[in-house]
Amino acid sequence: MSPFCVRICSLSTQLKHIYVCVFFVCFYNHCRPKAVCSNGQSMKLEVGLSPEKDLVVWPQEETTLCPGRQVVPDEFDIDKEFYGDVSMSAEYAKEIFDYLREREEKFVLKDYMNCQPDLNKDMRGILVDWMVELQENFELNHETLYLAVKLTDHYLACSVIMRESLQLIGSTAMLIASKFEERTPPCIDDFLYICDDAYNREEIIAMEINILQALQFDINIPVPYRFLRRYAKCVSASMKTLTLARYVCELSLLELQQVPERGSRLAAACLLLALITKGLGGWVSGCTIIESNFISHMHRIKQL
Numbered sequence: 001m002s003p004f005c006v007r008i009c010s011l012s013t014q015l016k017h018i019y020v021c022v023f024f025v026c027f028y029n030h031c032r033p034k035a036v037c038s039n040g041q042s043m044k045l046e047v048g049l050s051p052e053k054d055l056v057v058w059p060q061e062e063t064t065l066c067p068g069r070q071v072v073p074d075e076f077d078i079d080k081e082f083y084g085d086v087s088m089s090a091e092y093a094k095e096i097f098d099y100l101r102e103r104e105e106k107f108v109l110k111d112y113m114n115c116q117p118d119l120n121k122d123m124r125g126i127l128v129d130w131m132v133e134l135q136e137n138f139e140l141n142h143e144t145l146y147l148a149v150k151l152t153d154h155y156l157a158c159s160v161i162m163r164e165s166l167q168l169i170g171s172t173a174m175l176i177a178s179k180f181e182e183r184t185p186p187c188i189d190d191f192l193y194i195c196d197d198a199y200n201r202e203e204i205i206a207m208e209i210n211i212l213q214a215l216q217f218d219i220n221i222p223v224p225y226r227f228l229r230r231y232a233k234c235v236s237a238s239m240k241t242l243t244l245a246r247y248v249c250e251l252s253l254l255e256l257q258q259v260p261e262r263g264s265r266l267a268a269a270c271l272l273l274a275l276i277t278k279g280l281g282g283w284v285s286g287c288t289i290i291e292s293n294f295i296s297h298m299h300r301i302k303q304l
Contacts, residue, residue, distance in 0.1 A: 112157040121256040146223035148177035227267035245274035
């Protein structure tokens with residue numbers, strides 16, 4: 001019998017839902033940030049305002065490397081130290097993340113569990129918990145785990161499956177994500193071994209084809225982890241704060257109700273929760289300036 005079949009979810013109900021409850025607290029207790037304009041005057045930013053009024057928009061200016069890009073004041077430009085480094089593409093960092101936010105809309109999912117008569121949300125949670133162990137055993141990147149969970153959810157949203165195939169889908173999704181994200185991804189034999197030979201090579205290859213066809217081979221799905229690193233850099237978060245935010249973000253992978261949420265919003269909420277938990281207040285001005293739709297995200301998430 002496969003180890004997955006006898007595995008139980010070890011997370012308590014309190015831990016699984018702690019971030020859902022605390023989202024409500026975040027918007028009533030955190031300090032309201034102030035943005036500083038280039039002329040030295042302060043500018044109030046209040047979370048209670050509409051998203052349009054909350055945004056701090058800086059003028060568009062022509063630059064040599066990126067015409068028409070939004071120019072951020074030097075004191076808030078977190079990318080300037082990497083300008084000229086072709087390996088970092090710092091001149092295009094903001095545009096890259098704006099593009100990722102646009103792509104998020106293409107991969108929005110709804111609650112699909114009602115269309116799966118043989119599955120329930122607890123089974124999905126057990127699968128994701130097992131996929132976390134795979135990531136640790138193979139020493140894979142965090143992006144690989146998040147992408148694998150996204151691939152699994154997208155396939156489950158468009159295909160009715162039996163519970164016996166759930167582990168096959170999860171391991172195959174991890175294989176695809178590893179090929180996409182890792183320099184030296186695990187091979188099929190590694191996944192056959194970790195599944196205790198519950199499936200054969202042909203089944204994994206066939207499932208790989210099914211998943212890729214279901215997503216029309218477009219698997220570059222924006223994941224929360226990428227946004228979280230960017231946002232943490234915006235607020236100069238310490239490693240302890242970032243680790244706490246990562247922990248909350250990883251907990252969200254287990255929750256079916258977080259599947260429809262955009263990765264950028266989820267990452268922003270997780271970082272805000274980490275800042276509040278450590279008594280660091282809310283957003284700072286630099287974060288709001290660099291990622292101008294932060295407050296817009298918070299305005300929507302507070303309704304959860």
